[in-house]
Amino acid sequence: MAFGLEDSKYPVSAFEQQHPVIFALSESGETPELVTLIQHFQQQQCPILSITNQSQSTVGKLSDWNFAYQLTHQRINGNYNLTTQVPVVYVIETIVQTVITKRNDP
Template identity: 45%
Template sequence: MFNHEQIKKFTDVEMLIYNYILQNAQQIRFMTIRELADATHVSTSAIMRFCKKLDCEGYAEFKVQFKMYLEEKKEKQPLNDISEITHYFETIHHGEFEEKINQVADIVSASEQIVFIGVGTSGILGKYGARYFSNIGKFSYVIDDPFYPNIGHVSERAVAIVLSVSGETEQTINLARHFLQQRCTIVSITNSTSSTLAKMSHYNLSYYMTSQKNNKEYDITTQVPVVFILESIGRRIK
């Protein structure tokens, strides 16, 4: 249940339902379809479409399947704090994921210049990615300051690897747009394919983790998949 192929096809509304269900897993089995619709501020028909995308005939079947899914996860994974990470690694073992990683690795291998772009936590991961690629032998650098001056002309054979959890950070999108105008290849790593950054990129790698924020509204969504994706690309660089 909730495999990578299904999650990838979720609309924005369905991602909202998906996130709510994961964050309120124990309560879902007691909720009616109307209660779930009210809690997620969507229609009951949206809930039904969500269920059908999971190959369930209706909400009743979904609740049965979801209960079995939770029981299976409980048996497999006693540590709740790593269950989502474990689920991620279980869902990426398919040809499409490998094909995308290989495509990006080939593009990076043939590039003349690699620049990582990100702000905040994504900027820190960009520094890691630049160092990791440089260690492999492909010199890279990072722009983690949204007001970085004088970027100037960039080679058309440059690759910009843009990191953003939401894919909606204005400063990051502006930097990506600059490199796009310079005819660079844009590779984005985001939490969803439906974001602005993902849609404007030539290639997008998304990881679909539950979006989490603390009381101060700072994003604390796990970034373990981002490190894995960066290292997966790096290990395939020729």
Template identity: 40%
Template sequence: MHTKQKLTATQLQIYNYIVANKRKVKDITLRELAGILSVSPASVVRTLKALGYKHYYDLQNEIKEELNRNKVVDDITYQAQYYFSQDFLTDYDQKIADFKKIASKTKDFIFFGIGSSGDLCEYGARQFVNNGRNAFAIGDPYYPVELSRDLFHGKTVIVLSVSGEGQPTIDQVKNFRQLGATIVSITNNEDNTIAHLSDLNFAYHLEFKIIGQTINLTTQVPVVYLLERLSRALNTTGQ
């Protein structure tokens, strides 16, 4: 898709849905898309124009070409190829610069996530330690953060959450904020509760892969990439 410009909240909602559901969008009408999102067709049209498309079918044709071009043997490879081909990767440069400013004022880093995100927190913390910073991971959704005698001023919490809407994670993020921590989050998109609670958010915009009600198979390749970029940025903090 074209590079994302400054979008309104409604336009951002439409953009995020299109990015996460390209296979569906290529086969449905503009009115059907508007109905799914509970917005007017005019709102969809305005969003497309903000993204640089003259017509809805221009977007659909581009999606079809992209899907055909990126056909691969397995889905994980497709998702990784799609992620690393996106224009928004260049948007990370400014956010990495913002992260360096946060890191320069951070005494300790705390990684927080649940499930597979919690496993990646362990990896992220180790990468930060390897790059000379004090870091540890919390994977317990009911860890008594609010009982800590050591307030969290001067600490940065890096939160990993695919959806950004898990209630236990949201509750913990609120606890960390109330205790003075700076919040950096990595989520699938930037329009979710955890992203809105964060001082800095990195989003990766991939199609959700959900089995049943709880099993999330959305690839974590972008999360590993971002954790490594952030850890490498520690070596250039303040430059």
């Protein structure tokens, strides 16, 4: 089962009995709400995989595994983030394909 958590106020205690694997996606790796959620899931001993732009970000450091794509931040008009998300999509698709292949192997 997969669940996208976009609301940082969602009661995550509902997931504690299921021991989920957490996939955290953050370009900056510094979003305070995401850091708080990751810390909560760490206390529950959930495995955490993150995809960030910088491995040394807070999210990257808190994760059990981190894929960092190390691209230059691209912003326009001061605040609009144009940093490509293509590496994120590639990593997610590769993980999904690997899991499906392993599940289908006898």
